[in-house]
Amino acid sequence: MPDTIIEKILARSSGMSEVRPGQIVTSDVDMTVVIDVQFAHDRLGDVRAVHDPDKIAVVLDHAVPAPTPRDAEHGTKARDFVAKHDIDRFYDVGRHGIVHQVIAEQGLVLPGTVVCCTDSHTCAGGALNSAARGLGPLEILQMICTGQTWYRVPPTIRYELTGAKPAHVNGKDIFLAIAGAYGDATDHALEFGGPGLASVPMSDRRTIATQGAEIGADFTLFPCDDLTEAFLAEVAPDTTYVPSNADADAEYADVRTIDLSTIEPMVALPGTVINNAVPLSRLESVTIDQAFIGSCANGQLADLEVAARIVAGRRVAPGVRLIVTPASQQVYLDAVRLGYVATLVEAGAVVTNSTCGACFGYHMGVLAPGEVCVTSSTRNFRGRMGSTEAHVYMGSPATVAASALIGRIASPDELAEVAA
Amino acid sequence: MTSPLRVRGRAWVFGDEINTDDMYPGFAMKLPVPEAAQHMFDATRPGWPRLVEPGDIVVAGRNFGLGSSRACAELFVHLGISCLIAEQYNSLFHRNALNYGLPALVVPMARQLIDEGDVLAVDAAAGLLRNETRGVDHQVEPLPEFVTELIEGGGLISRLEAGGYLDRVDATSTTGGKS
Numbered sequence A: 001m002p003d004t005i006i007e008k009i010l011a012r013s014s015g016m017s018e019v020r021p022g023q024i025v026t027s028d029v030d031m032t033v034v035i036d037v038q039f040a041h042d043r044l045g046d047v048r049a050v051h052d053p054d055k056i057a058v059v060l061d062h063a064v065p066a067p068t069p070r071d072a073e074h075g076t077k078a079r080d081f082v083a084k085h086d087i088d089r090f091y092d093v094g095r096h097g098i099v100h101q102v103i104a105e106q107g108l109v110l111p112g113t114v115v116c117c118t119d120s121h122t123c124a125g126g127a128l129n130s131a132a133r134g135l136g137p138l139e140i141l142q143m144i145c146t147g148q149t150w151y152r153v154p155p156t157i158r159y160e161l162t163g164a165k166p167a168h169v170n171g172k173d174i175f176l177a178i179a180g181a182y183g184d185a186t187d188h189a190l191e192f193g194g195p196g197l198a199s200v201p202m203s204d205r206r207t208i209a210t211q212g213a214e215i216g217a218d219f220t221l222f223p224c225d226d227l228t229e230a231f232l233a234e235v236a237p238d239t240t241y242v243p244s245n246a247d248a249d250a251e252y253a254d255v256r257t258i259d260l261s262t263i264e265p266m267v268a269l270p271g272t273v274i275n276n277a278v279p280l281s282r283l284e285s286v287t288i289d290q291a292f293i294g295s296c297a298n299g300q301l302a303d304l305e306v307a308a309r310i311v312a313g314r315r316v317a318p319g320v321r322l323i324v325t326p327a328s329q330q331v332y333l334d335a336v337r338l339g340y341v342a343t344l345v346e347a348g349a350v351v352t353n354s355t356c357g358a359c360f361g362y363h364m365g366v367l368a369p370g371e372v373c374v375t376s377s378t379r380n381f382r383g384r385m386g387s388t389e390a391h392v393y394m395g396s397p398a399t400v401a402a403s404a405l406i407g408r409i410a411s412p413d414e415l416a417e418v419a420a
Numbered sequence B: 001m002t003s004p005l006r007v008r009g010r011a012w013v014f015g016d017e018i019n020t021d022d023m024y025p026g027f028a029m030k031l032p033v034p035e036a037a038q039h040m041f042d043a044t045r046p047g048w049p050r051l052v053e054p055g056d057i058v059v060a061g062r063n064f065g066l067g068s069s070r071a072c073a074e075l076f077v078h079l080g081i082s083c084l085i086a087e088q089y090n091s092l093f094h095r096n097a098l099n100y101g102l103p104a105l106v107v108p109m110a111r112q113l114i115d116e117g118d119v120l121a122v123d124a125a126a127g128l129l130r131n132e133t134r135g136v137d138h139q140v141e142p143l144p145e146f147v148t149e150l151i152e153g154g155g156l157i158s159r160l161e162a163g164g165y166l167d168r169v170d171a172t173s174t175t176g177g178k179s
């Protein structure tokens, strides 16, 4: 029987010849990832023996370096945990970064594998053809102990990409166009494919896959193609994996064609992305207090590069804060070496340590009541980035950078006009 | 002992797409569970946790629990909420609820069958929902057996303890751990 990507991976991981939507399967998990905040209310310290230390990674990301003694204690518990169970893959402060970035750049997310972490944006790994998703802390605890978890095989919605992505369009714009037009995908897997996919670089694929959580998709999957293999040749040379691509006649709950050449920069309005995004060209004037570039969705090197190019030789508008958070220590180092950090700082941006920080309103860049922020991070829920009385709009790194310079939500095209 | 699958309580009715950040605000993640629970719905229904009585039932619309993996269910359990009823759940949130031992039923049209304040009696294993205030019984989708066993057994932590995977902690601490 022909399979979608998720059917193929869940069949393999559960030792079945085939699986179909609605079926419940028990899968072997290839990589279970634990983050700092899981050490808060958890029984990780009581684990007698882990199932397999080579299939566990621990990444400190949400609140590092620790902003409070309580957060510092999560670090202590994490260090005890990896020492007790001989876990080599430990990304402590200094080797850290936002979990989804770190596990991708360390080569821990591979095609055909099952990856889990207690963070809803674990679906980011779908860009690398992995059945990656977030699950709750108790389930991660169970995987640590048993190496297994269960899934209800979801029906798949396929996005068939045609045309070519315009250079100024980001994965964020593609995602927001989809979320705005089609709404939520609760209990479904999303799958991307089609002839247009070759024009979508890995950084944009990772943004799209990350954001799948915002429309409630269980998984957001891309095929393993030349771009995937090129990425993996860099981060995981000499590693073997099983590309898991959809069969030509696989059955989908729906197939939706997106002509990439028609996508324009998009903005999500505060609250949700579901049926709540508009083309930037049609947005009425929104003045801003803060502009944020970062998170697992858009804190990649490519995102910082775009931001640096736009702000080069210009200044952040008076009264606006531009905060830039590289997604990992590796991204930070690359951005320093390539001069992006200097360019951003010269323009008046604050380049922070790599952490989740402002994205979830926890530290370094939270919003006051009444403030307006345009963010390239993952989530625009009310209260997400600080005060519940703040307003969070969402757009691509290019949109955020241009907005910071102009003082209202704007496109880079407007910079030429402003300067003239 | 009474079964956690058979409960009775007053309904609190919420809307569509209630998200996790509304239930469990980011700053509340800095707090121990009992304090964090007092901040549920700070943005949209301030003061709600103080009105909850043990046994109460939370009813919601579509896509209940969109958002993060943060353990909102643990806060509900702490407040004494006995059951969730929704027209549709986000799967991550739904699984969290069941794993914390909180029955969570899918009831299409729930908000047409239930008004805020109605007294409900639920048998999650049998799929029975009785709206005592209206005097109407509804047959709904029961929880699957592997889920009812999990909840009867006290949730995933108890199962891992029973399986010998975790050191037991003394009975005075909550499922929430040590903080």
Ligand code: SF4
Pocket (backbone or CB within 6 Å): A062, A098, A099, A100, A119, A121, A294, A295, A296, A297, A355, A356, A359, A360, A377, A378
């Ligand atoms: S950057 Fe934001 S969305 Fe990504 S893992 Fe951190 S808190 Fe979650």
